[in-house]
Amino acid sequence: MTTTSSTHSLRVDKAISEEENEKKIEKSPGEEEIEDEADDKSQRSHIGSESQSEDENPNKSSMKKQYKNLTEFPLYLKGLLHLEEQDFREALKCFEEAFLMNTQNQKYLLEIGRLKLFLGEQHKAILCFTKVLQMSERNWKAHYWKALAIYLENRNSADSCTLAIDSLVQCPSNFKIPQVLLLASKFCFEKGDIPGAIEALKRVIEMDRNNLDAMHRLGLIYSKTGNDSLAFAIYGQALSTDSSHVPSIIGAGAIIQKNGDLDVALNKYRIAAFKSNHIAVLWSNIGMCYYGKGKYVAAISCLKRANYLSPSDWQIFYNMALIYESMQQYASAYQYCTAALSMEPANSSVVATLASILEKLTDDENACKAHLKILEVQDEATPLRYLNYAIFEYKRYNASLSRELLRKFYQLWDGGSYEDPFGEVDEMARRLRFAVVEITGEELPERPNEFKTEEGHEGKRNENLILEA
Incomplete structure (x- = not known):
């Protein structure tokens, strides 16, 4: 027997045992004979001609008419088979027909809700899960899938994770289930509640x-x-x-x-x-290892394989842009960087790289627009964006604007926690400051942490800071 057949047999055995436990109803001998006959015919119908339509298999339609509500179980089995084959629409039809025959069966309604969620009908899925919870308030699977459906329905809203978590906490006993805690940790992390996500995952590890x-x-x-x-x-x-x-x-x-x-x-x-x-992240990381070793051809080969495995991953395009920029192939770097930017338009690192590439392509007008866009991006205000823009404006002989940008850089740099282990950022800023002051004749405000080095140059005390990568 093949693996697929064994899997189907296990599903059938499990489903039969569950059905027998749920339906403990006394039947008369005549009813048992009718049901046995229905089971025999249904097995021959579904096993012998599984892929046939009703027109080609008249036994199936005649069996439905003859035995009526005794055929819900074969429909459930066929729905499981379609689900195994990922034929969601056919599986949905089978489960809906089975549910019409037995409207008190939570299992059918739960499967209907899951399939509607897979097909993108989140609102209808939420209604199905709500009906299941009306039948059984402690059904953790219904709470789980309802929270996921709420999150997907409101994913473009800032409150999507909060609404999903509110749905989960309606039943406190849910948080004794590892799967529910894993889902809650995902919602907490996405909404920025890092301690909550960590606590949920720690509880899962304590359980298992x-x-x-x-x-x-x-x-x-x-x-x-x-x-x-x-x-x-x-x-x-x-x-x-x-x-x-x-x-x-x-x-x-x-x-x-x-x-x-x-x-x-x-x-x-x-x-x-x-x-x-066949993992895209793996090949992307391998490619960046080769990039760090200076083996650019091997790096590009690995990243192209990663892109084949995950065509919509913006980080792979961004890494390709970095490599082509290092190889001084700025046109190729521009193409990959714009592809990454189209997928992640609010990422300041991608915009900064695009600005650098445009500078090297001598497209000052668009490079200036890129630098301005970096300042508009609503993420963490890092000082390097101001330093890069100040250097760009100084090269364009706009010393007054460069001076103002350098002043903002120093405000963030001195007021935050940034690391400069080799002193490159401080040295670049010091040289730009000296040049700007010489041209404009206007001194920048004194920096609180500056001191004089032995050579008489301005320096900055080592404060164990963290520099943005």
Whole structure:
């Protein structure tokens, strides 16, 4: 027997046992004979001619008319088969017919709601899940899918995650279910409640020490919030449970890559590629490792494979733009950067890279528009955007505007926590300041943390700051 057949048989056995438990009704001998006959005919109808239409298989339609509400179970089985084959519309028809025969069956209504959600009918799905909850308030699956449907229906709204979480908390016992906690952590993270997301994932791990999905998500949150040491520890815990867990291998490799140990990171990625080589993030990270080693052709090859696996990932296009810019192929860099910008128009890093590429293409007019757009992007106000714009305006002999931008740069740079381990940013700003003051004859306000170096140049005290990558 093939794997598909065994899977179907398991589904059938499970469904039969559930149906027998739910329907404990005493029947007369005559009714049992009729139902046995219906079951025999339905099995011959569905197994012997599964792919036939009703016109080609008259036994099926005649069986429906003869035995009426005794045929709901074959419809449920056929719906499961269509669901296994991902034929959602046919599966929906089967479950709807089964539900019309037994309107008190929560299982059918739950499947109808899920299929409507898969087909993009979120509002109708919410109505189905609400009806299930009216039958059984403690049905955690209905709460789970209803919250997901609410989130998808309002995904363009800022309150989508809040509405979904409000739906989940209507039944406090839901938060004893790991799947519900995982969904709640996703909503909390997207709405910016990082502590709430971390707490939910920690509770999942307490319930199930072997839940690799929760460990991986917790590691990702730690990594995105700058806690690389905690993220690396969580990935290590996941790999101690399953040394072949590919997402944890990639996560650990990404942290190693971020710290500059490219060879060790490549060894990690090699292990992950041996286990599963069809992950776009994996090939993107490998490509950027080769980029860091100066092997641009190998990097482009890896990134093109990543783009084939995930054509709509803006980060892959952005990485390609960086590599082509390093190779001084500015036209190709411009194409990939604009592709990334069309997918992520509010990302300041992409706009800044586009401005740099346009400068090198000597398109000053559009480069100026790009710099202005960076200042309009509503994300974290980083000082480097002002420094880059100030340098650009100085090159255009606009010293007064450059001076004003440099002043804003110093306000953010001195008032925030930014790291400059090699002193490159401070040195560039110092040289620009000296040039601007010499041209305009106007001194910039004194910086509170400046001091005189041995050579008499202005410097900045080392304050263990973090520089934007």
